Structure formats: C-alpha cells, structure tokens
Amino acid sequence: MSTTTKPVNQKAWFLVLPVIVCVAFSAILPLMTVVNYSVQDILSPDRRIFVGTEWFAAVMRDQDLHGALWRQIQFSLAVLLVEIPLGIALALSMPAQGWKASAVLVIVALSLLIPWNVVGTIWQIFGRADIGLLGYYLQQAGFNYSYTGNASHAWWTVLAMDVWHWTPLVALLAYAGLRSIPDAYYQAASIDGASKWAVFRYIQLPKMRGVLMIAVLLRFMDSFMIYTEPFVLTGGGPGSATTFLSQYLTTKAVGQFDVGPAAAFSLIYFFIILLFCFVLYNWMQSLGTTQKEASHG
Amino acid sequence: MNERRFKKRTLFLIAYLIFALLPIYWMVNMSFKTNQEILSSFTLWPQEFTWANYQTIFTDPSWYSGYINSLIYVAINTVISLTVALPAAYAFSRYRFLGDKHVFFWLLTNRMTPPAVFLLPFFQLYTTMGLMDTHIAVAMAHLLFNVPLAVWILEGFMSGIPREIDETAYVDGYSFPRFFFTIFLPLIKAGVGVAAFFCFMFSWVELLLARTLTSVNAKPIVATMTRTVSASGMDWATLAAAGVLTIVPGAIVIWFVRHYIAKGFAMGRV
C-alpha cells in the first residue's frame, strides 16, 4: 500500500469537467424543467399559471398513486426476499476456476444482457397457455394459469421474471466477494475444525457483507424503477395489478400529458430514490475502507 | 473433499442453469418455427425447421434498420462515456480536490434516477433543440446513467494500481498524456473493457428513453419489436427471431470480459 494519502490537487477539476458538462446537459437541465413544470399549470404553450405546491398536494392525494406505491413496495421487498438468498446459494455452488467457471459465469450472466423488453417478450412467449412451455404445462397439470387474465398470476409471473432476470446480478456480486477471500482463511478454518456451516457463518458471510449490501441496494433501487418488463408482459394489467411507479408515471406524463402532476410526482419519486442512493453511497465508502484493511491481511 | 455435499451443490447449480436457459431456449426454438406450427401444434422443437423468420428480418428494412440504429447510438454512447469517464475516474482515484466527494455522489445519483423521471423534460429539451429522432439524442440521453457507471467502475479499477507507478513515471519525466496512454491505460485494460461492456449493455437494453426520443429515422430495434407486437397481430415467429438477434451481440461481448465480469458487477470494488 502507498505510504502517503491522496495529494490535494485542484487542477484535477479539469479532468472532471467533461463529465460534469455532459451529465449536466442530460441531468441538470431536464431536472430544472421538471421543477419548473411542477409549479405551473400549462393550459397551452403560451398560457401558464403559477400554482405553487398544488400539484404536489394533488399527487399526495392521488389514490391510484398510493396504490401504485403500495404495490411497488410489496414487489421490491418480495424481490429482495427471493433474489438475495437465491443469489448467495448460486454463488456458493458456482465452480471457482477452470473452463467450467467461465462457462457457468457466462450462462448465468446471459439474462442480464437481454434487452429488458425482450425479457418481457421471452416470458410473454414462455408463459402463454397456448404456445408457451410454462403456461402449456401448467395447463396440462390442470392449473388454470393465465397471466393476462388473473391478477395474482400476473403478479407472480412478473416476480418470476424479475428473479430470472436479476438474480444473476446478486450471484455475480456474491461470487466476486467469495473469490476475494484468501485461501488462508479456509485453511485456518479446516485446521480449527470448523463445520461447513461455521465456515459460511463466520468467514464467507462476513467477508461478503460489503458486496451483499451493494446487491441489496442496487436490487431495491432497480426494482423500484422497474418499467419495461411488466410493460411488455402485462402492460400493467390486468386492471392495475402490475402497474408500478414508473409505469404509472409514464402513462401520466406521455399518455395523458398532464404535465404538472407528472412533474411533481417525478420529483417526489426522485427524492425517494435519492434517499436510498445516499445510503448506498455511504455504504460504498465504508466498504472501500474495509476492503483496504482486508487487503493488508 | 466432501462428496455428498459436492453433489448437492452441483445438482442445485444444474437446476438453476436449466431455469435460466429454458425461457431462452423456448424463444430460440420458436424462432425456427413457422407461425402455423407455433399456433397449431405444441412442439418442444421445430418440426419443420426454417430460417424464414431471420430472412424476413434481414431483408425487411423496417426490421434491420432497427438493429443498425441501435448499434449506432450504442456505439456513440459507449465512446463518449469512456472518453469523458477516463480522466474523471483518474482524478477521483488519485487526487483530493474541492468538493470531490459531492461530485462523485451527485454522479451516482444519476445512475440511480428512474429514467421515467427525465422522460418528459428530455422530450421537451430535444424537441426544442431539434434533436428528436436522431441517434445523438438517444446517445446523449443514455449518458445520464452510463457516464456515472463508467466513472464508478474505472475508478474502482484504477484505485487498484499503486500510485507509486504514476510518481515514478513523473520522476522519470513522463508528461501526463504520455504517461496516461503508454503506461497507465495498458494497466487498466480490463477495467476499460468491463466499463465499455457495461455501457454497451445498459444502452442496448434500455427501452423507455430510446423509444420516446425516436420515431422513424433512429428507431431502435427494441422499439421496433414492441410496436410489432401490437401492429402485425401476433407474428410470434418473427418476434422470437428478432429477440434472439438482440441477445447475440451481448452474448458475444460477454465472452471477452468473462474473467472480469464478476469484479465488474461489483463495480470494481472487490
């Protein structure tokens, strides 16, 4: 490790400037427009009225939104409950090295590389009772399955799809964590006569803590923003069984074009996310330091 | 060394791999069928194997132009993302400067922002700038989450390179650019590869912005597909073929970065 701490150098700003510029262009400008809309009622391009926090109030009162939010939270929690344990189990069972490892890695990662709408399409095809492998055999098994007709079926299908799509992310993170544990730990454990469970409980889990935290927060956030897959699969239906926040917002913004509420809603949405993001960032920081400590030993 | 245990694990692994591959297999399987076969009979593999669906895609401009468009804006986006991210990541990994933490945090927030939030303003912004329905528009929009990601990953990889190497180079008298390209870049090849891969992937899979900001000239494949679903009734076979073709590029790219993929997903932090 280096003997000195990072030197202070204000010139470094010049290196960061390009990033600031292009992100500012694609983030700050739009954000300002959002703020701008959120406090105005746009009757027509030339007639605008300042309405203050009215839209925010309106959004807060919006029942459908509450519904969407509630569904969203349920869904995100369900996602975590399934994907984190499954991901860890998967990582533990993946081979450590050799061609097998590469092959498994690639297969596992594959689902992450599929355009999100195609993921939707795949499951659309997969689940249909008439032509889909899954749907067909569920029907054969005498189970009247239909993700377009039955609300709970739709919900479970979306969950299954998300698990299929994103568990690999958790698995790969956990896998990376596992690979970073020095052999000495396993040797010491075997010498101390530790059981498999003890090894998992006292070595692997603690060492994976950091990456798992990233996994949890990434998954929570991304599932909180989920849009494409359910849009393609169920279009948010039946009814609004699978209408989550992004979907709801999009329909409001693009579909019905009531700009004001949409903007206000966007901001609220944005701040919820921001909150999680803050937590994540601080975790990353603390993780960074623990990682450095670990690298000494 | 523990046989039974070992078996259990492999069984679980195999089970998962099947779960992971089945849906994909089903789409591939369909892409080689004709629509009649799909709708008339339920078959586990193509009875009359056909390339027809792929032919349609490669011959019908409304299809293949979709791929070309996607590849164009993905490429543009990846290039821009990396060029701006590299110096920034270097700055973050090597120096402390006024407000560095805040900037880094702010960048991350963009990775975490739901695209839906920016949908509306983007629409407005690009319309006013007359960028609607251009590749640039989508590429720019995707910078929103790709640049922060690239910075993040690269910073992770760069922090793994001892700072003494930089200093030695400066002591030897290397100018910064010369050092950066002749010495530093070769050291973080892997990082660049992984970052590029992620930019490619996230830009490639994103639907919402891509669809909203384009209509005809820059219409990406992902959008083409969603519209086909509604338009030409249920042309399952073609749709499946199109789907398969969207997976191929990613599958190819991933093979090259397979050794770093795990580290990459951990944002180079492990």
Add this chain to the structure above:
Amino acid sequence: MARIELDLAHAYKANPQRDEDYALLPLTMTFEDGGAYALLGPSGCGKTTMLNIMSGLLQPSQGTVKFDGRDVTRLSPQQRNIAQVFQFPVIYDTMTVAENLAFPLKNRKVPAREIQERVGRIAEMLEMSHQLDMRAAGLSADQKQKISLGRGLVRSDVSAVLFDEPLTVIDPHLKWQLRRKLKQIHHELKLTLIYVTHDQVEALTFADEVVVMTRGRAVQVGPAEALFERPAHTFVGHFIGSPGMNFLPAHHEAGQLQILNQSIDVSGERRLPPGPLTLGIRPEYLVLSATGKTDTLPAQVLRVQDIGTYLMVTCQLGDLNLKARMSPEAAAPQPGDTVHLQVLGDHTCFYQNEVLVK
C-alpha cells in the same frame, strides 16, 4: 503431541524428471515429540511446501507422513489434529477475541468450563487478558496475529503447532518480545513446534534444531552452534551469519594445499582428501597480520568499514573478496595496505563439491 516422521518427495507438476521439477526432493526426517524446530531457507526453497505437507493441507506426490508411527499421509488437518499459524493474521471478524480463541475448542465440543480456563490461560500468556471482550476486527495487525498465535496454541491435545513466518506483520521492535513469548510458551506447554522462516534470527533464536533448506533439499539439521561453527554445506556457511562465510578454491595433494598460486603445508593438520576442495572461513575467524608467514596469504585491503561494534575489513585476494571482522580496539589497516591472511585454523572448514569434509 506426536513424533513426526517424513519419508517423501513432492512435485507440483506430474511425473517430474529433473531435480528442478521437484518442490521437495526425496528426504527422510524426524521431528521429535515436544521439540522446537525451524525450517530456514530463502523463498522458494520448499520449506512452506514441507510445512503444508505436515499439516495435511498438501499431499506429497510420493512417500508417507507418520505421526507416532501411524501413517497420516491421506488424513485431513482435523484428523491429524495439528494447529497452524499463517503468515498473515487470520481472524474471525465478527467474533470477540475470546470467541476467536475459543473457536477451535468449541468446534471440538470441549466443555465450556474447560474452554474458559484454557482461553484464560492463553490470553494470560499473550498478555491479551484485558482485550478478551473486544471485537477482533478492530485490533491492529500485530494484535490480530497474536490472536492467530493464540488459536494455534489454545488446544492442549494438538500433535504439533506449525508456524508459517508468523512474525512477518509484527513491528520490528515488538518482534523480540514475541520470540521470547514463543520460547517461554514452548517451555511451559511442551508442545511440538515447527517454525518456517527465511530469517536466520528467528530460526536460530526460536529453535533447538534448525533445518536449513535450499532448492528443495534439506542441507543441514542441527543446533545454532553447529550451523555457525561447522556448516555441513557451503550454502549453510553462506546463508548463516552476516556476512556469510568466505570461500576459497583450493587443491589438496599429498599434504600440500594449493590456494591460488601459493601452497601451504597441511600435513600436520587434519587429514584431507586429495583433489579440488573449497576452503571456508568465517569473517569472525579470519585473522589479519601485518607480517607474512609460510601459512598466510598476502592480500590487498579494499575497504575498511566502521560498523560501530567492530570493523569490517574487505580484502582482495586474486579476484576474490574476503571479509574479516576486527575488534575496534585493534589497529585498523588502511585501504591499499597489504595484509597477510591467516586462513588455516580450528574454525576453518573444507568442502568437497559443496559438502563438508568431516
């Protein structure tokens, strides 16, 4: 505790042909019950390989490992019931110091009362009693390493405790205290301790018997004095002592010892085999005299360094450099002077193709 017998060889690659293919050349060795041993050698000499073979982390590609006459070659570390301490601290972050120390006992279902008693005693020895309830993760590197040591020593019934360069992470000024601790612990617990290191100080200080290794071969086993006074192999002469032994090519014929272009009569001396030999003499025993005699060699003084407690004189003899240690009281020669080297004496050793002539 156990008496460990090795009769084996190890190669990491399949069907080794040349000596270089072996990490450990065929050897037979016995470690007596309750002894303190050290495996000393430069990096890559095979000492760690040997250690891991004894602990059972590695299986020899040929031959057997016996504990008290019982073949344990294929047994796991648990089954062999050995303890090992690694180069870098290995601690269970989520546990307290006490829990860390108790872990090996807990896993072996030792009754709680006994665990407490034992942990208490070890913590006492390592002067960690006041830290028992701290979270181990928070401690400094050398504290952590002490815990690893403790975990190695906590079991009363181990057949042996193996150390793999355990003091690497310890601050230099703390090292000698820990060396002392280990020696005291050995006296108190009477365990079989085997200690791998590349540092002569640690090896010679810690062990009753030191095994000097190079290129996968154990070239000498013996106590510190033997290694210093009568190195059985030129490598030992070179490796033990700083600076190491001086070596001179010589040729022996009928009582006449030919060194460079000068011949010395050694018929009176101990009996030497005829033919090419290597003469070895330690800087501590190389005597410089101002006047030449029949059994001295004239040499040029190259450098005279004041090392504080003594003077280090470097002389050039032909194209060889010889070092001599002189007490600061003695009148030091000046660079450029001609001095006469007394290379023959009780402490002079002779080597025939690298091996000591008895």
Add this chain to the structure above:
Amino acid sequence: MQLSLEHVGKTVGPSVHLYPQSLNLVPGAVTVLLGATQAGKTSLMRIMAGLDVASTGRVLVDGADVTRVPVRQRNVAMVYQQFVNYPSMTVAQNIASPMRLRGDRDTGQKVRELAARLHIEMFLDRLPAELSGGQQQRVALARALAKRAPLMLLDEPLVNLDYKLREELREELTQLFASGDSTVVYATTEPGEALLLGGYTAVMDAGELLQYGPTAEVFHAPQSIRVARAFSDPPMNLMQAEVAEGGVQLAGGAMWPLTLPSGAPRKLTLGVRAGGLRVQARTGDVSLPGRVELAEIAGSDTFVHVHTAVGELVAQLTGVHDCPLGDPITLYLNPESLFVFDAAGPLVRAPARPGKVA
C-alpha cells in the same frame, strides 16, 4: 549538485509530519536518513523529489529555489521500498524509458551495460512480474541509474528483501554510489545499514531532524539520548545515575568510577551499546549480575537480553552462544566506555574511540 533545505516543514491537516528543519546535503556523497517508521523520512524525501510541496521553508538546488517546481521539471531519480516498475513494459524497455524521455535514441548498448552491472542482463526481455522480488528491485535501481540524475533518492529500497539479498545488494549499491558522482539520499530504519553505507547520516525522530554529520561521528558521539536511541540496534542500554565522588552513583545502588567533565549536571543517564557489554571480565570492568531473559541469535552475533538490578540490558556477544532462559549471567563493562547524558537529554561525555578509521 548542492541540495539544501531551509526551514522545511510539512503539516497535513492537524498533524505535523515534519517540523521546520534545515539541511545542506554534502554534494556527491551518500546521505543516510536514519529513523524509525513514521520519523518523517519519506515525507522529507518526497519534498526533496518535488512530489510534495513543503508547507513552510524553501528547497534550493545549487542556490536556485525549486520549492514549487513540480517533479517533472526536476532532475531526480527515485527508488521505492515496494518494487515499482512499469508492469506492461519489458525489463529492457523499463530501463530504457528514462533515456528515451531525454531524447536518447540508441539505448540498447547502455541498457545492456546497466543490466550487466546489476546482474539482470539475462532478463532483459521478460516482464517485471515474471521476476523475483530482488530482481524486480534491481530493475527499479537500473532504471533510476539510467537517468543519470544528479540527485538520487532511495526510500528503504532493501526493506522488502530477504536479509541475504539485502547484504548482496547493499554491497553492490555502496560500490555503485562510490563510482557515480550524483548526490544520494538513502532512507533506512536500520542503524547497521547506515554504518555499512558510510558517508553521512541524518538522524530523524518524530518529524524532527536531530543530527547530521559523518556517519561514524554521529554514531560515536550522538548529541542526545534520542539520537543514541535511534542510532543503536539493539536499543542502547540506559541507566539512571547521579554524580558522586570520583564517579557515578547508579539508581540500582552500585557506585562506578568515572572521570566526568567539569560542570556535569547532577542527574545523569548512562548509556552503553550492546557491544560494550561482555561476559568475560577485563581489568577495570564493573560487573552486572542478572538473569537471562532471552538469547537472540543473529547468525554472527548473539544478543542476550538480561534482567539486572539496573533494569533490562542487552549484550551483544560475537559468535553463537547458547544461554537458556532464566539462567544466571554476569555482564561486565568498562565505565570508560559509557556514554554519559544529562538526564534531560544532551550528551555530556562520549567514550574515547579506539582504532579510529581515517
């Protein structure tokens, strides 16, 4: 080249890394920065190199102020304790790179010469990662030398090597430095290394520059207890005493004859290096009975830690001696060989130097 520091100090945030200090390096000679870890050696070097900017004071090269001149414009070479090379370049390219940057085209010949001098000519086409630690450091040294910089900085270059490699490389370095004409600054924590390198020594402690002068002089006449402590390995034995009739009265009770310079303060601290203590009595010696705590055997020497009435003492005995723990032992020393310090720190009397080297 004349490098001088004027009241150079370095503070980072609240912590002081270097207290303002001035130092005029002797041009063309080796200057050893001696001090424990965290003494500020590295901080000082980084300022000399121009890697860091001093918080206070000026850095002058041949009279010109270069305090704020970045390292690129300075003409210095640097070697770190970790083996720093350009991983993606071959050894040859590594060595050639500084020459190339000076616009030197045909480097092949020079590279081969340098490589030969550092015994790495056989690795020229390998990547640094494929070499052993020692060889990697040789590459780093070759690259530093290739620059032919008037100022060469080495920050504990040998600390990460096995002691045998350390000996060889140190030997070679002393010759390389002697042959070259550049000013060399060499940081180390080991007094022994400072003595072997000779030249001049600057003793540092806790961010302060304590004493600068010819190495032997600093060693034999340390201006204060702190210098003595920093420049003794094992640490100098210190004993509290008071001035008495015709000698000194030890805190332990004993009374030793000793001629003190007039005006010596009442409260004294007596110091004697490990080498000053013996196990065989000589005329005029005083005795210190005690008990063996530990015998550290360092190849050519044995360091016996003895518990005595005047405290813990360490004696350095030439050769290998077996002193079991707890055995009674008596140490002898000649009061004339004592360093006498004012209890407050400054040196009062240094022993006469026998066998002084010109």
